[in-house]
Amino acid sequence: MAAEGRLAGKSALVTGAGSGIGKAISVLFGREGAMVMAADINEEAASAVSAQIEDSGGEARPLRADTSNEEDVRAAIAAMVDAWGRMDILVNNAGIGGPQYSWDQVIAVNATGVFYGCLHGLEQMQKQGGGAIVNTASMAGLIGAFVPGSPGGFGYAYIAAKHGVLGLTKQFGLDGAPHNVRVNAICPGWIDTPLIAPVKEAQPMLDWAVQNTPMGRLGRPEEIAKAALFLASDDSSFMTGSYLVVDGGYTAR
């Protein structure tokens, strides 16, 4: 029986699929009929998400891939073509953040990794006649953060990389436009995932994040997944080189 749903018959590669936003995107895409390659540097986490999709009647495969390694990105796309003949959707979502990471580490994953995905993803999609790329940027791609007593806000590298993701989204959107390849980004606000565990553990930081979010709460990964579904599906057929802000009003202040 053919799969039903807004992504029926489409194949999707999701990076950083093992946790948080990537996991929610993978599960929703699976439910909407996509064949999902759940890719993560954490192989065990990728396998768990793939199994969860299959257990609910979807089709998925796990893959270990480090998106900051160009060969891994090429191999992930090749695995898509091997498995399903094409890659209709690519979600460049893997990302890291926090003071434990150096400038180089954050740039390597959050900016260079997205560049490799867009570059080789566009190549493949151009060859097959079309596709949709969704990049997970951040509200940190639109603004700096004024955190009292903490110069650097969300982190210099994080801010630089996420602004860079929006730049890449625009340029690859232009490059893909004549080839039926759409490239868009999502700018999430504070979302309740393991990435922000250090913020949740420090009550004053958590209070600060929530108080600065006009809707007065953290977002849920599933709320970002719905925006990713819109951008990956034909519902956004006239949208490219652009982005959706899903931040509970944070950047509207």
Ligand SMILES: NC(=O)c1ccc[n+]([C@@H]2O[C@H](COP(=O)([O-])OP(=O)(O)OC[C@H]3O[C@@H](n4cnc5c(N)ncnc54)[C@H](O)[C@@H]3O)[C@@H](O)[C@H]2O)c1
């Ligand atoms: N949580 C937030 O508040 C928030 C806000 C805005 C943007 N984002 C962005 O959303 C994306 C997902 O973050 P999250 O909050 O779900 O975090 P998370 O830590 O829950 O999940 C990130 C996943 O990416 C994987 N990963 C890390 N480095 C990788 C690499 N080099 N190659 C492949 N996989 C790798 C991790 O193993 C993990 O499974 C990131 O790009 C992040 O910057 C998050």
